[in-house]
Amino acid sequence: MTPKNDLVAPVVNRRNLAEQSARFCFLFCALLAFASLVIIIAFLLIKGLPAIGKIGLWNFLTDTDWNPSNNQFGILSMITATLLSSLGALLISVVIGVLTAVFLAELATAKIARWLRFAIELLAGIPSVVFGFFGLVIIVPFIDRVAGGGGNSLLAAIIILSMMILPTIVSISEMSLRAVPREYKEGSLALGASQIQTIFRVLLPAAGSGVAAAIMLGLGRAIGETMAVILVSGNSPIMPGSLFDRVRTMTANIALEMGYASGLQQEALFATGVVLFVFIMLINGAVTVLAARSGVKR
Amino acid sequence: MKRTKLSEQLLYLAIYGSAALSCTAMIAIIGYIVFKGAPSIDWTFLSSPYKGSQHGIYPMIVTTLYMIGLSLAVAAPIGVCSAIYLNEYAKDGKLVRLIRFATDSLSGIPSIIYGLFGYMFFVTVLQLKMSILSGALTLAIMVLPLVIRTTEEALKTVPAGYREGSLALGASKITTILRIVLPSAAEGIITSIILSIGRIVGETAAVYLTAGMVTRVPGGILDSGRTLAVHLYVLAKEGISFEQAYASATVLLVIIAGLNLLANRLATGIRKKTT
Amino acid sequence: MKKTIYLILAIVLIIGSTMTFAGCGSSAKNLALVGSTSVQPLAQELADAYEKANPGVKIDVQGVGSTAGVNAAHDKTADIGMSSRDLTAEEKQWKMQEIVLALDGISVVINPENQTTDLSVEQIRKIFKGEITNWNQVGGKDAPILVVSREAGSGTRTAFEELTKVAVKKDGKDVSLLKADALVADGNGSIQANVAAKDNAIGYMSMGMVDKAVKAIKVDGVQPTVANVVAKQYSLSRPFLLLINGEAGEPAKAFMKFASSPEGKKIIGEHYIAVE
16 A cells, blocks of 8 residues: 555665654654544543443433433433434435446546536535534424424434435445446446446445445444534434434434533433444444455545 | 336436435535525625624634634644655554554544543643634544545655655655655645645534634634634524524535635646646 | 645645734633523623723633533633522532622513413423423413423523422432423524424523514513512522632632622613612
């Protein structure tokens, strides 16, 4: 991955003080990233673990009641809300995103592809609070009019999240489609398969782990999203029974109550952060494995 | 045969439809917000303070600039140096894998976790209070992985021959890096910085817990301030004025679009150069 | 392309160096007021007046929540804490100096389209506990009630639940019995925005911040007005507190003094109730 320096290494005077200190300086910077990660994890654990100890891990994870004033700290409803909203969003955006990636990689002319890619990059750049605001003024009132109940709902969160993770899924899927060796496609076409058959039977399966990496990355973004969700989801800490129920995600729980919390409630919020973090690290791990397998750069 | 044809037609339709839908999603959001926001943007809106009867966003723009400058002042040198280490010095080994694992993990952490951390560490433990400094340091950690990765990509595009030539002429390794490698990778590094600016400008969750939301032009980096994105969040959640919210969102979108366009052009420039 | 790059580099450098200079001249003597979002607008008005009277002094007002305000004053991340509820027994033990800045009513607000004009405290309690779920149970049209509440820990919520007995005492602590599926909105403005946008919603918010977008109803037949709060006719009212830690510096004490001076009381009296 590096233009190999071994070739030239002997030329370098190893005893040169300036060289050594520069090298040390660069190494130090590189280690700072690692140090940051360690500090973040340490702080989360220091602040979060005592609460888990006091509440009990099992109660914390499986209790559905969140009522800090009564010392009830169960986040099952929020874990459920987080997973449902993220998976719902994935369902929508994977279909649309992967097909868009197919369009970009296989069907579009260079000019159209460039414009569409730019549009999608722009979509990726839109701040999450703008998405949330859009959801608040357009999607929430729309759901309220159609289904009643106020409109702040799981469904609103799903729609907003699916828009937000679309760019991730499109760009990574496209990259992995392009990484499929040309011979696969040419071989398939030469054997008389149609373009559609080639795409769905040969290219997509070959790009499978890259697309899977895209899906996991999208999942990570959806699970971690805060500001957009807070504005549209209604934030009631209850188990969602339908798409139109108000839900509170783990991220929303942290952002909503952090300013007000003290004592055990604050620790419980950090503990929520720990659970969220564990989810994210699992997903990150999956991404790393899948990306390495498909040769896609994140 | 006919049936395959039909299903193929349907699949084509699905593909084109999806592409159109992706495009529409973007146009719908940007179009709607700009349409609603643009009429209320004028010079007064951009240049007046947010105090009493004045509802300008000048203080938020200044705070956002502070935030960009300060976070980059921290993240850019560290990120570029890390990338130099990873690309120019390190050999694949445990250490590199460790650092790579750290940057990958950092880039996946949700911004609310950064906010939580920043609030605990910079605001409370280091006693920096809610200030631009606390916010910027939090953001610096957040954009660090982005700077490192994009800079690394840029360094990789510098042909090995440049380095070998320079070294063969007797230049030291550090001279080679500073005089030859970095200038050749400049556009890529700038792109990484522009992308980071985009993230800093758009960030809310990590900033509002760490930098606060005071609506005054900050007098220094230990003052609290409200960035444009936080301002939009407060306007939206407090329901103070949707007109102002649309206008602020429009300003935010214009900035982001401008940055994207710039990054895009630079990236095209790089691609042209290397191919 | 080169030009753009140099331009950007220049901008980044300029910003960077401005930062450095700005950093050196940083005003560490800024007074930080942190706490209740309900107190924030009043504190901001007082701060503006105080800054005008004392050039050179700068005051930062952060609305993050009552509990955060009490904590910030306690651990000295803020010079002055703001709270829109009384201190809890635990917080009282920290022995902070507190002044009652003002009294504020809590208005129960509904959508202007809603014809209901009057609810008893008991009806309000039942609505927020989920025992009354339809407007026709309180004399309105047949429509489900959408309860909008603040987040746990909010001073306004704590005070509201205590006053309407939506919260009950258990082991010396107030335990909230708010119905679980209430829409949770953070901030007075958010309550107002939600109630204004949803026909069947009911919420509660600081009296001083209510505007025409929502309708404040009578409670037990009493209109929520400054006069009625002063006369102790209107039952839903709570104090706004300013808190300082014992070792707070002179500037903080001077501001506290200003807030309770006649001049400060005049500002308070515009929307809230100054305390003698």
